[in-house]
Amino acid sequence: MRVPLYIAKRYAFSKSKSKAISVITKIASVGIVVSAMAMFIVMSVFGGLRSFSLSFTHEMDPDLKLFPTEGKYLKVSDDQLQKISDTELFDGVAKVVEDRVLFLFKEKQLVAHVKGVDANYSSVSPMEQNLLYGHWLDVNSDEAVVGVAISYQLSMGLFDTENSFQAYAIKPGKGAIENPQNAFIRKHLTPVGVYTLRNDELDNKYVYTSLNVAQELLSIDSTQYTNLEFAVKPEISENKAVEAIQNVFGDSVVVKNRVQLNDGLYRMLNTENVVVYLIVTLVVIIALFTIIGAMIMIILEKQNNMKTLSNLGMSLKQIRRVFLAQGLIISFSGGVVGVILGAIVVFLQKKYCLLMIQGDMPYPVSLSFFNLVLVLVTIFTLGFLASWMAASRVNSKYLE
Incomplete structure (x- = not known):
């Protein structure tokens, strides 16, 4: 050649x-x-x-997310959380309650997701870094952080003491509703922050509140959550982390990574x-x-x-x-x-x-x-x- x-x-x-x-x-x-x-x-x-x-x-979803295989809510004991902590595989584990509810402000209304988070949420998600103005909520209060698109739709400002920002969820139960006023659970929230991800769909999706507020609004007890979110340590493999979670919670849960959460x-x-x-x-x-x-x-x-x-x-x-x-x-x-x-x-x-x-x-x-x-x-x-x-x-x- x-x-x-x-x-x-x-x-x-x-x-x-x-x-x-x-x-x-x-x-x-x-x-x-x-x-x-x-x-x-x-x-x-x-x-x-x-x-x-x-x-x-990467802004919205954690490394791993835990869901119940049956039903809407997951019951988690302190013993299970301690076992997860003892594995030393995670930088943080956050308890989350999430569902769609109705929000009202100044006679304007919209349906969005309330997302109740605990004090560990900042260790699994960088949402605090996406605040456009205001500050992140205090998890021991009725404060709320909303998406910028939600604030525009409701014409909402921060720290507004004259107008009430309210969340409504349907009361669980059976039978006919005799009085519509008693059919809903209502919570008064104080908007203290506005976040933006420069994505209209995500900016119009969530209202962040404390975990306790979301649990009261959805009528569930303090040991029930819609999911747990995990931040895996950088040096730990994903398979090892998933195996550890499955060992603690058994077959009653499903664990999804970021790709599986957004497979579409x-x-x-x-x-x-x-x-x-x-x-x-x-x-x-x-x-x-x-x-x-x-x-x-x-x-x-x-x-x-x-x-x-x-x-x-x-x-x-x-x-x-x-x-x-x-x-x-x-x-x-x-x-x-x-x-x-x-x-x-x-x-x-x-x-x-x-x-x-x-x-x-x-x-x-x-x-x-x-x-x-x-x-x-x-x-x-x-x-x-x-x-x-x-x-x-x-x-x-x-x-x-």
């Missing part, structure tokens, strides 16, 4: 006698550079969007990535058609050279390897240059925020080594196929 490769390099980097062929080869090379650059930038943009979308799950979102993002990859690959394939045309033109131009090489003892197979190697050199060189230019564009966007989605939010991009390898492998594979198709045109008639 050394001799064919040496000749291929001479052909690839030397000027053609025909000006038209030189122009066609340059156009083909530029097409590969541009398509590789576009492919890397598009994959980096969607990688950034994927990371941006998943960042919300992950499936959607993975599907989007595959579709985008296939679309940009189609663009590369179209660009590589110019390589086939350019290689066929070069083969026609080098017909006399092929006769000379044949007379010097090269076989037809070796001559085909010359043009195969030449096509690979052009394809791979264009791919490398395109990826370098694409990486420069992505780096500039990441560092200097050249393109903004809105105000202070730059368009997210991800400078990934995986994307770099993926683009180069794609270009090399498709370039090999295009070069092989062109080189296979060489037959014995060219050597006569």
Whole structure:
């Protein structure tokens, strides 16, 4: 392969006698550079969007979340919590009560999720860092922290003593309701903070309260919770942590990690990535058609050279390897240059925020080594196929 490769390099980097062929080869090379650059930038943009979308799950969801297999509420004893603490596998374990209730403020109303949390919640979730204004709630009070979209819908301000912020939940029981006034449990809350995750759905979803307030509102006792949330220590494997939880609580619970909690979102993002990859690959394939045309033109131009090489003892197979190697050199060189230019564009966007989605939010991009390898492998594979198709045109008639 050394001799064919040496000749291929001479052909690839030397000027053609025909000006038209030189122009066609340059156009083909530029097409590969541009398509590789576009492919890397598009994959980096969607990688950034994927990371941006998943960042919300890191803000809202814990490392592990425990649910009851049956019923709505989970009964947890102090002994079970102590056993979990004794494993020393977790940075924090938070008790949570969550359900949909009705909220009223200034004659405006909406249905949202009340989420009652205890003092350990800050160790499993960084929600306090997402406060837009105000402060985090005191878990021994009737204070509440609401999403920014909820505050807008209810025209709610903080520390408003003149207007009452109320939560309503239906009383559990059986039989017909004789007096609607007695059908609900009502709690008065004091809004002290507003959070934002820059996501309309999540900013319109939760009202955080203390655990006791949520339990009273939903008429459950102090040992019942909708779920437990766990922060696993960085050096501990997820499987080991899940096994420890199952040993304490048995088969009456289900443990889900962050991916399982958002399996629909992950499936959607993975599907989007595959579709985008296939679309940009189609663009590369179209660009590589110019390589086939350019290689066929070069083969026609080098017909006399092929006769000379044949007379010097090269076989037809070796001559085909010359043009195969030449096509690979052009394809791979264009791919490398395109990826370098694409990486420069992505780096500039990441560092200097050249393109903004809105105000202070730059368009997210991800400078990934995986994307770099993926683009180069794609270009090399498709370039090999295009070069092989062109080189296979060489037959014995060219050597006569």
